[in-house]
Amino acid sequence: MLNSYEELVETTISATTDIEDFQNIQVGQGGTYEHALFTRSGEKVATTSGGYKILYQRESDNQFMAYLTNEVVFEDGSGTIRVAGWIDLGSLLSGDWAYYPSVGTSGRYLGQTGFMAWRPYDLGKVEGADVKLIMFAAAE
Secondary structure, three states, rough: EEEEEEEEEEEEEEEEEOOOOOOOOOOOOOEEEEEEEEEEOOOEEEEEEEEEEEEEEEOOOOOEEEEEEEEEOOOOEEEEEEHHHHHEEHHHOOOOOOEEEEEEEEEEEOOEEEEEEEEEOOOOOEEEEEEEEEEEEOOO
C-alpha cells in the first residue's frame, strides 16, 4: 500500500530560531517549528512539529549541515510519521529539494517507510514551502 501526498503546501503556525541572518549562519544555531500541511485546494492534511540544529560545516564545500527531527500528525486521526535527517543548508538556500527518511509510528502508517521532500519558497525570507510525503507498505 502506497500513501502519497505529492503536492502539499506548508504554512507556519509558529517558529523560533536564533539565526538572525541566513547569509551568516553559524554552527550551534537552530530552531523549532510547528507547521500545517494543506492540499493545493486548501484542505488541511496534517500538522508537523520539530526542530533542527546546525552541527557542523562540511569541509569539502563549506556548506552548513543541520540535523532535523519532525513529527507529522494527520488531521483525520489515521496516524503519525517520524521524519529525521540531515539538511544541507546550501541546497535549501539555492532552492533545491531536501529529502528526509520517514517511518510510520502509529495508525495506518505504522511500520511503513518512505520520505518527506521539502522545498522552502525562499528560506529565511518568505514563509512556506512545497512538501511531498511518500510512504511505502511495510514488509510482511
